[in-house]
Every structure is written in structure tokens, then in C-alpha cells.
Amino acid sequence: MTKLYYKAGSIIIRDAVSSDTFELREADKKEIQYSHHRTPKQALAKGFAESTLCLTVEVEGHPVGMFGIVPQTILSKTASIWLLGSSEIEKIQKTFLKNSRKFIDLFLSYYPYLENFVSCERKRTLKWLKHIGATIETPKPYGIEGRLFHHFYFRREA
Numbered sequence: 806m807t808k809l810y811y812k813a814g815s816i817i818i819r820d821a822v823s824s825d826t827f828e829l830r831e832a833d834k835k836e837i838q839y840s841h842h843r844t845p846k847q848a849l850a851k852g853f854a855e856s857t858l859c860l861t862v863e864v865e866g867h868p869v870g871m872f873g874i875v876p877q878t879i880l881s882k883t884a885s886i887w888l889l890g891s892s893e894i895e896k897i898q899k900t901f902l903k904n905s906r907k908f909i910d911l912f913l914s915y916y917p918y919l920e921n922f923v924s925c926e927r928k929r930t931l932k933w934l935k936h937i938g939a940t941i942e943t944p945k946p947y948g949i950e951g952r953l954f955h956h957f958y959f960r961r962e963a
Contacts (some may be wrong), residue, residue, distance in 0.1 A: 810860060811904060821859040822833055825868040827891040836924045841946030845889070851886055857915055860908070862894060862901070869893040874912045874919060884916040888957070905937045909959050917961040922947050922954040931955065
């Protein structure tokens with residue numbers, strides 16, 4: 806049974822399943838290429854397989870995004886937080902923005918420290934991360950191609 810985390814109109818956020826696939830938006834494709842040289846299919850499969858909690862965003866019954874948390878080690882209190890989406894996720898950006906903090910808090914209940922890297926090219930993503938409470942650091946070379954990325958993180962308050 807798939808757990809439902811959010812439902813409003815045609816938007817659903819639920820447990821991800823391995824058959825959830827969608828065409829990634831161009832910005833996501835570029836970012837995973839810059840950082841890891843993975844194909845979109847590889848990135849989604851790896852995120853799904855390694856996440857402690859992996860959720861899918863559906864609009865009108867079709868997956869448009871997937872996000873989750875991947876522990877850095879088996880006993881770690883730190884996890885990498887990630888999100889990949891299709892261009893269709895842009896259509897629900899206001900709803901997604903409004904509800905994003907709930908999911909950050911859910912993930913922080915699993916791991917007190919969540920982190921990842923985001924390409925400097927992702928201006929809207931950086932604005933969204935700042936809006937939902939991420940600490941964003943000065944850009945540094947990151948990934949296989951050594952392009953500039955910002956390290957960002959969320960920390961559970963004690």
C-alpha cells in the first residue's frame with residue numbers, strides 16, 4: 806500500500822515506486838551531467854534505490870517529480886536531500902513552494918542534517934531553497950566537471 810503524504814485537487818505526493826518515470830527538465834539534466842555524468846534514468850533509479858524515504862509528485866495521475874533523502878553512511882545522522890522534476894512540475898510551483906517546508910521538516914525527523922549541492926546556474930532553485938530555510942554557502946568547484954555549485958543544508962533545531 807502506497808502512503809499518501811499530500812493531496813489537493815489534481816496534486817498528490819505519495820511514496821515513490823520503481824515504475825515512476827518522467828522526462829527530466831533540461832536544468833536537472835544539465836545539473837546531473839555536470840555533477841555525476843549520469844543519465845536521467847540512472848539518477849532517478851539511484852535516488853529511488855538509495856533513499857530512506859522517496860516521494861513522487863503526481864499531477865493529474867502522472868509523475869512529474871521525485872525527491873528523497875539518502876543517508877551518507879549506514880549510521881549517519883546526515884543525509885543528502887535531492888529533487889528531480891519534469892517541466893510539468895513548474896505548473897504547480899506555487900503549491901509546491903507553499904508545502905515544501907512540511908517535507909523538509911518530515912525529512913529532518915529522519916536525519917537532523919540534510920545537505921546537497923546545487924549548480925550556480927539554478928537561480929530559481931537557489932531562491933526557492935533560501936525561501937524554505939536552507940543555508941546556502943559560497944560556490945565552489947564540485948562534481949566530475951568541477952563547475953561552480955553551492956553547498957546548501959538544513960539543520961534540525963534542537
